[in-house]
Every structure is written in structure tokens, then in C-alpha cells.
Amino acid sequence: MPAKQARVREIASQALPPFLLGPNHTKSNALHDIEFVGELHRWSNFLRFVENEIQGQRWSTKVIKYTHRLGNPEAESQVIGDETGLQGVFSHSVGFMVGKILKAQSIDLEFADFKCLGNHYANTPDSILMTKNVELKVVGELKVPWVYEHEMCEAYEEESMLRYLLAQPIKYMKDLNCMYGFMSNYCETIFLRQEFIAGRWIIDYSPVVRASTSYVKTDMADLQATPVVSLRQCFLAVAALAQTQGPVYNTTPNSEWVVKLR
Template structure:
């Protein structure tokens, strides 16, 4: 028999995301733009520990925000995926629906001025800016803080853990730099310090961090959709991680172009 479990803001953030229901009829080509990230690139040290420190340091609202069914034979419930996805638009929709609803409720309960939405709903960084990242964490006044870009997970060129492994093992830098090119260019154009690249199943968070006198980009460990958050840092969930990065952006979001050397190359066309 199924039973109902209530969730507060703190417990909602720790929940993993359900598996996608991927259609057998789906896109077959990668969606990477012909742009490569050309700056300094290195891991974001202590990312998971910092996520947990942010989580453990909050005074959480005890109010119940959601409930779910637990027990056997729940494959027909709304807590499982009931929507086929077959392209990038579907990935965007599932992330906005699953993550945006949870994160929006948590942020509102915590009285924090952020909400996930479409970049088209945010104020452009300057008049006439026409590019549109897939997502953005923005304030209720529609000021963009953390843009995000989505790719489908079933294309090899989008597989973030493989790309990171290739980079860190010294096999090749170019596949990861290619995957980061589009979102890195958005960072510079919008002058925003934090972004994320997401396939729903895998996510890396990125921040601008100078390396000596060179503009650099740091990338988090790959966060998987099925990761359950924790208070120890053993694992962190996607929602727990995005909450942490959102608070960082509220405190310090500027991509500072006044530091380092002049005429730095941040991205290049392939």
C-alpha cells in the first residue's frame, strides 16, 4: 500500500530527479555550436563541500511544501516521468518542470529573490541582445543571475562525464572545450560569473575565476540527476547544487573584465 510523505524546503532540495522517458524516435545529431572555450580551464575545487556547507548553514523553513507517494507499484504516479522526450526542447521542459517547481518553492519559502525560468523572460544584458540561453535563474524583477544551457543526454558529444574524463586524463582538451564554448561565450556577453551546462542526466556548473593574469573557467564535478543530496558531502543533488550556485550569484555575480591581461581570448570560433 502506498503512503504519503511530506517534504519541507530542506528535504525537497535533497531529492533526486526521476529518470527521463526517452522516445525511441529522437534526435541523432549533436547540438554543439562551432565555438571552443580558449581560456584557462581547471576543476572547481571543493565544490561539493561548499554546496553542503551552504545547505548546513541555512535556517530552513519547517513548512511542508510538497508530498509524494512511497511504496510499490507507483509507476503510474505523477512522481515518475510520464512524458516522452525526443529533442532538446523536451529536455528543457522536463528540467523547468521538475527543477523549476522545486527550486521556486524552496526559494520562496526561504525568502530568497530567485526563480528559474526562460532567458527570454529576463532583462537582456544590453539593448539589442538577441541570444537566448535555455534557462536562467533570475530575480523577481527579471534580472538574470545564472544562465543555463541544455543538450540532450543520448548524444556522445554531449556526455559530460566522458568529456571531463578525457580532459583530466590528458587524452584531449578539445572535446570539453568544444562543449563549453557556447555557454562560455554567453558568460562573457552577459558579464555573468556563474552558468551551468545540463543534459538533465548530467550537469556541470561553471564559474569565471582568474588564473594568474589569465581569465579562467572552473568546472564542478559532474552532478547526476539520480544523485541524492546529503549533509555530509558524500553526494549532492542537482537542486541542492543549483541552490548553492544561485546564492553565490546573488552575492557576487559579475564577470570582471578589468582584471588580468588585455586582449584575452575567451572563446574562438572552430
């Protein structure tokens, strides 16, 4: 039986495949002992921005994936038990697939390991998006989803938890002069943006985007409707913003940005 062709727009709109948790797995909290103490705001109309971006795309008709008609081999996920395994799943379902989407849409960004930058930064972020000219545009951090402290929907409603959860990628963004970032446990992702507004630097954070969510088109005229977008679409929209953004130079003292927990 011939394989089914999947084109760019279809793959972008799909939910991520699930993974299987192994019987033996890490149980410890991997968040750094730091917190963000700067100004924190919800990223206004983030989901609407993503849907506007995907509706405005001139979609390539390129086939970027083939699937069996009797099932989707991508859904036959590997069994994982630690952050290294999670990074592998993320690298394929997000990094590889979103990379193919970005290439097809002529967006000059690709997922890469931080070491590819050749930067002598003392820390090693888990994931980045960079240009072909090796310019950093987005920096991200990954944690396993089965540890309570890494759960994003819980933290989203409690600011003190959120400041602890997001501190690591926020620190990377400032240190590396990068406007955009993200924190992900694969199942849940929050996107970040640092901006200079009214004489001060702030961090905007998106709603929690679930990996299990597929795109559902909304009536763009209904401004009260909450768009339902996929994680891949969110990465596409943020990448489209980030590709033309140069370095940002946040001069906020470290004591007023990210500090060690007391």
C-alpha cells in the same frame, strides 16, 4: 489515503525523476561549432562547498509538495524525443522545484526564460536564474543526454572535449557579464564560474553532478571524504552565492576566450 507531505529540505536532497526516451528521437550533435581557449580550472572543493552551504541553511518547514503514499507521481515521467521535451522536464524537476526551494529559503532568485530579461542579446540561452528585479545571476544551456557529444562524464576526463562542450555557456557568461553558469543534459550537469585572478580571467568548472544522485550526509570532520550531494542542492548553493553577485566585466579579447573551431 491521505497524501504524504514533503518539506523543503527533503525535496532538495532528492534525486531527479527519470524520463523516458521515445522510440523516435533526435540523433544529431547540437553543440555550437566553437571552443573555449581561455584558462580552465577544476572548481576546487565544489562538492564540499555545496554540503557546507546546505548544512548552514536554516531550513524552512514549509510543505512544498504532496505525494501519494503508494508512489510518487513525479516518477511517472513523460516520453521525450528532442531538446524541447527535455527543456520541459528540466523546467519542472529543476526549475519549478528548485524555484520553490529558493522561495522558501528566502533566496531572491527564480528560474526564467531568457526572454524575460528583455535583453537584446543575439543568442537565446535555454535557462537563467534572475532576481525579482530582473537582474541576471546565472545562465545555462541544455542539450539532450543521448547524443555522444553531449555526454559530460566522458568529456570531463578529456580537456579538448570539455572545451568544446562548455564553450556555449561560457560565451554567454562573458557576453552577458554573468559570473555563474551551467551546462546540463538533465542526467548530468556541470556548474561554471568566471573569476578574475592574478590579472587574468579564468573559468572554474565543477565535477559532473548526476541527476540520479540523492544526498548522503558525510562526516564534516572527515576532510578526505567526497560529499555526495543532489543536483537541486547544487543549484541552491550556487544560487545562494549568485544572489549577491553583481555583473562582472571580462575584458579578455574574444580571440583568447571562445573561438570558432578550426
